[in-house]
Amino acid sequence: MSKRAALRVSGIVQGVGFRPFVYNLAVKLELNGWVKNTARGVFIEIEGEPEKINEFIFCLQNGGPPLARVEKIDISYLPPAGYETFEIQESSGGETSTLVSPDVGTCDDCRAELFDPSDRRYRYPFINCTNCGPRFTIVEKIPYDRKNTTMKEFTLCPECAAEYHDPSNRRFHAQPNACPVCGPKVYLKNARGELIEVKDVWQRVKEELKNGKIVAVKGLGGYHLCCDALNNEAVSALRSRKARWEKPFAVMMRNIETVRRFCELEPVECELLESPRRPIVLLKKRNDVVLPEEIAPRNRRLGVMLPYTPLxxxxxxxFQVLVMTSGNISDEPIAYRDEDALERLKGIADLFLMHDRKIYRRCDDSVALVNQGKEVLIRRSRGYAPEPIKLHLHVPHILACGAEQKNTFCLTKGDNAFISHHIGDLKNLPTLVSFEEGINHFKELFDISPEIVAYDLHPEYLSTKYAHDYPGNVTKIGVQHHHAHVASCLADNRENGPVIGVSFDGTGYGTDGCLWGGEFLLCDYENFQRVAHFAYVPMPSGSKAIEEPWRMAASYLFATYGSEMDKLDISFVRALPGVWPALKQAILQNINAPLTSSCGRLFDAVAALIGIRNTVTYEGQAAVELEQAITPGETVTYPFEIRSGSQWQIDWKPLFRSLVEDIKEGTETGRMAARFHNTVARIILETCLSIRKEYHVDKVALTGGVFQNIYLLNLAVQLLTEHGFRVLTHSRVPPNDGGLSLGQALIAYHKVLKTGKENGPCV
Structure with missing residues (x-):
């Protein structure tokens, strides 16, 4: 007896070959009906024998194309309609509830065709199929059909059209489908923006790279700046022109065998490098094969990615290795529009490798590392966004605006949290424009009209000002920075509170007006209690102390020794700049010396004090190099005190007194770096033990940018676990401010759920 089932499939089921999979499955099982894309997902009506319909549904749930992700299948049964065939129907619109696939790397089939002289797409730099290629960066709106992407400008030739309409073909409804006859084309321009007429584009580009030139390369989500990584002069020129003096460059290596030549490689790292997401993976350098130091100065790790487009x-x-760094000047967003790239990069690039497929949304490379066999995201962008983070609860339409550094925003709907691609540091107009454009795009893609807007408490953040100015009748909720970090870690692990949140970073606006960053919070999504923190110390000249860590070192020493500091017989004190006496007076008179509890600033101070770095050229540099300096095997810790009161305070003065004694005794820098890290881990343990004894909470969340430090993270997890704590760390979202917006959204939801719609900070 025939039976008919109506199905609605939700998830990443558009632009990934799902409809041809459904079609071929139905034909194989001799079922009739139809399938079509809508803004609400993929709809299917299937008719035939009940056993075969059950098998069909099982295959939908447990099979499918490589990039598809079926999240839910709604099933209802109807009287038979008498369908005689199975067909793919025209897409339709409506309320959007479907998901958009991230951009994914070139699949093996397309790569084989790319280098097959007998294939009609031989050496065509835009080869793709339903299993690979651009998605998020070319889609303008839903449903994901060619007419709604930047590929609408290219009319399919007869051969490509035949593939596109053939359900048995790998390119059936592959929206970016194209070939040399009908698709995008590459071309060259010089630094003046003039077209260069050449017979062979690739030969010319390779010659320029071999001659030490810098090439701006238009990729999936924007422009890269590229040079031969084995050419010291080229790398130095790129640093100088880009004004990126010491921050490590990412590199692209030809294949996994090349990676093994230059880096240590674990199986999980290999899998991550070769995955369709194709992130930059931070790998340990090999000691026996050396790349130019200029690529990643004073860093034991190298950011490596494999090719992810045919181009x-x-x-x-x-080439074995090419530098492949974001196409921008430091602190600006990556260039992705052609004219903008020519204008902004003309002083950097000697040559522009361009193409005429428009990028609709810029998207930087993602950055990840592998720790203890688990992927940890440092920057979540290309290959990941806009795939949602699945929540363990259903929430309304919320916009969370993130913070200032490493900004992302987050939009929520149901059990989906759509965290944006990497926006960057919200410190200038171009980045703010990118932030606003991104929010508008996500709202349209996922049909989200925010009812609640969450923001950081810092009044000067551009993201906060955007939230304050957000139009309409929406509820606006201010969220404390470090509470948001902890909530982000909870959501990352699909957990609820209460939890001891150890939130360590560089800075965050505190409820007392001071700059926090070394916090122990007892909290859930709704509320937090600050139960412990590092003792405050002045930041001489405010934000300038971030750029010049010696100021923090001097401030800690002055707080520890007072007037006796000047008598310390150590090289750091002897070399203090002439401005120090004036800064000391400013501290005493509380002039431009805000108080901070920041663990990030503590790391800066120690790095400067033991001679690693007095000034920095990129955020977190001193702390990064302090970790890199560690001598393995050191077990000694420095003393510290935990002072009781209304809040426990970690007194670091004993630490600095012992550190100074080590300096006087000529202790090796690496041993002092290790001892300091051991001490911070011990502080985390002892403070959490005190909190557990008082509040009976044994779950700990480690979060904030400081926990990108793998040595500290692993040691803290080890110590806490040995003492019976359950420890939560990040994996799906970054521990730094790139994951903050997720926590803001969840806190705002619980705040409104508990107290009703009222504006104000969540404390």
Whole structure:
């Protein structure tokens, strides 16, 4: 007896070959009906024998194309309609509830065709299929059909059209489908923006790279700046022109065998490098094969990615390693529009490798590392966004605006949290424009009209000002920075509170007006209690102390020794700049010397004090190099005190007195770096033990940018676990401010749920 089932499939089921999978499955099982894309997902009506319908549904749930992600299948049964065939129907619109696939790397089938001389797409730099290629960066709106992408400008030739409409073909409804006859084309321009007429684009580009030139390369989500990584002069020129003096460059290596030549490689790292997401993976450098130090100065790790577009594969043919860094000037967003790239990068690039497929949304490379066999995201962007983070509860339409550094925003709907691609540091107009454009795009893609807007408490953040100015009748909720970090870690692990949140970072606006960053919070999503923190210390000249860590070192020493500091017989004190006496007076008179409890500033101070770095050229540099300096095997810790009161305070003065004694005794820098890290881990343990004894909470969340420090993270987890704590760390979202917006959204939801719609900070 025939039976008919109506199905609605939700998830990442558009632009990933899902409809041809459904079609071929139905034909194989001799079922009739139809399938179509809508803004609300993929709708299917299937008719035939009940056993075969059950098998069909099982295959939908447990099979499918590589990039598809079925999250839910709603099933209802109807009287038979008498369908005689199975067909793919025209897409339709409506309320949007479907998801958009991230951009994904070139699949093996397309790569084989790319280098097959007998294939009609031989050496065509835009080869793709339903299993790979651009998605998020070209889609303008839903449903994901060619007419709603930037590929609408290219009319399919007869051969491509035949593939596109053939359900048995790998390119059935592959929206970016194209070939040399009908698709995008590459071309070259010089630094003046003039078209360069050449017979072979690739030969010319390779010659320029071999001659030490810098090439701006238009990729999936924007422009890269590229040079031969084995050419010291080229790398130095790129640093100088880009004004990126010491921050490590990412590199692209030809294949996994090349990566093994230059880096240590674990199986999980290999899998991550070769995955369709194709992030930059931070790998340990090999000691026996050395790349130019200029690529990643004073860093034991190297940011490596493999080619992820056909264009990259063609570019890498004659090179082992190319520097592949974001196409921007430091602190600006990556360039992605052609005219903008020509204007902004003309002083950096000697040559522009361009193409005429428009990028609709810029998207930087993602950055990840592997720790204890688990992927940890440092920057979540290309290959990940806009795939949602699945929540363990259903929430309304919320916009969370994030913070200032490493900004992302987050929009929520149901059990989906759509965290944006990496926006950058919200310190200038171009980045603010990118932030606003991104929010508008996500709202349209996912049909979200925020009812609640969450923001950081810092009044000068551009994201906060945007939230305050957000139009309409929406509830606006201010969220404390470190509470948001802890909530982000809870959501990352699909957990609820209460939890001891250890939130360590560089800075965050505190409810007392001071700059927090070394916090122990007892909290859930709704509320937090600050139960412990590092003792306050002045930041001489405010934000300038971030750029010049010696100021923090001097401030800690002055707080520890007072007037006796000047008598300390150590090189740091002897070399203090002439401005120090004036700064000391400013501290005493409380002039431009805000108080901070920041653990990040503590790391800066120690790095400067033991001679690693007095000034920095990028955020977190001193702390990064302090971790890199560690001598393995050191077990000694420095003393510290935990002072009781209304809040426990960690007194670091004993630490600095012991550190100074080590300096006087000529202790090796690496041993002092290790001892300091051991001490911070011990502080975390002892403070959490005190909190557990008082409040009977044994779950700990480690969060904030400081926990990108793998040595500290692993040691803290080890100590806490040994003492019976359950420890939560990050994996799906970054521990730094790139994951903050997720926590803001969840806190705002619980605040409104508990107290009703009222504006104000969540404390």
């Amino acid at each position: 990259h594969y063609l570019l890498m043919e004659e």
